[in-house]
Amino acid sequence: MYAIGIDIGGTKVAVGIVDAAGQLHSQTIIPTDLERSPREVIEEIIETVEQLIQQSHIPLEQLAGIGIGAPGPLDAKKGCITCPPNLPRWIHVPIVEWFKERFSFPVFLENDANAAALAEKWVGSAKESEHFIYLTISTGIGAGLYLDGKLFTGARGNAGDIGHMVIDPSYGKCTCGQKGCLEWIASGTAIARRGSEIMGTPLSTKEVFQLYQQGEPKIVPFIQEVFNAIGVGCVTLINLFDPEKIVIGGGVSEVGAPLFEAVQSYIHSYALNPDGCKTQVVPASLRQHAGVIGAAAVFFKKKGEK
Template sequence: MGMAVGVDIGGTKVALALVNEQGNISRHSKLKTDKSVEPAVMIQRIIDAIEQLLKEEGLEDSQISGIGIGSPGPLNSKAGVISCPPNLQNWKDVPIVEQVRAHFPVPVVLENDANAAAMAEKWLGAAQENQDFAYMTISTGVGAGLFADGKLLGGARGNAGDIGHTVVDPSYGQCPCGQKGCLEYIVSGTAIAKRGSELAGETLTTEKVFQRYEQGDANIVPYIDDVFRLIGVACVTLINTFDPEKIVIGGGVSKVGEPLFTKVRDYVSHYALNPAGRETEVVPAQLDQNAGVVGAAGLILAN
């Protein structure tokens, strides 16, 4: 049975897993993302952790089909380089594929983390039957992975789908990227916790903000209703631009569930340009917890 290693690099942790051809995880581990060390040192820790997974499974390096790596962008997937992720500020033009490949005699593939999660949903999740779909993640950041004609749409360097920095409402102020009113600056989990706390006059987590919303807090309800509307705007933009059969929404913010999906579907049904586009399915992701590592392994196993 073929097996691959999936690596999901995040701003706070790196998740690793050994995944088989059915998408089942046999071994997994996590590392803290140490931003105090040079990227090459952190990558060596990832290499050591992969070696440990293989040792625990009783596998030689050459017995795996490959290693898939999902990373925040911007990156250059074709060159195997992580360019300049905002949440990994000292990772500038890091040749991660070259360093990993020097230790393992197998294929090593790098993709944007949203693309890796989209691969997981295509392989095993909510989009198995779809050839054209968009996966949108709304968590610490906002991004999308896109499938067209059954193939992952990467763009020139692998950064297609970075919808978090689409301007949707300049009145919300300046995003750290420099533009005013970016989607991510308004609807990400980080943004919801920050703005919700400001509106409530006390420090709240994203989950607490949603609890206040469900309780009908008059300070919170208008803002969260607008968050849902702007997620709808993003979905309509994806529909008008890429004509997908389905939009799959994952990430921590999607856990609020039906209040979000009901309002987003309603927005799509009114404002997608093509009447057929107004019927585009909008559904929750099925593989959220392990989508990153499973999707990263799927870059090897599902192609």
């Protein structure tokens, strides 16, 4: 049995076919065009799904359904993307309804960080954990809360939106309207924006990290501030939810050891509970595939609950 997993992000959309054991069989990535209407983008996603099904040669009777992971705020129960800051034109988008107009499969929607948390529990770094948090640091920042052996989603599916926790108002206004949000300081988008300002030339997140690794004196203290802000976010999660492990994924996590060592050190110094100071911080196993596998996991999980 297979499911279609769709991971919608602020810069790209990944579409894949995943089997019931969590193995990704094929995947296509398309850019998220923020200038186009949500309906136009979703039509392109639907066409991509149709092409992927055709190219896979998997019999239709073996395709069980579709899972969609998308940034919040959203309403998972209503199948609606509400108003994500990184998708500014996506206001009250009934994405599940639009998919059901074209497919007879069951279709389920979930917050993207929640979906990735399910993936890491299913076949990733948290297989043995019953109390963990998945933190994604990419275009935006979010967290999936897997607590007491189950995903904690909140009333509408938006629990864990730690990216809009205020860290330091002096950093200025976030896209959400508050000042100094974690996402405004430490997301991939923020790193590229601030790094470009510091160096006086347009830089990508990857280029900013390259300068950091080269020891650029203007960039090193900035990235240390970023790591410190992520540490603050992790300590807050530990103090609130007492997890045994934090799994960090998303593009920013690709910087590797410097990030994990800095965050682990911050936790050791500042988590309130002495046992909380020992909370493990580990990289996501599934890396760029967590979103798609997680979206498929959403389908398999919700299908199993019905």
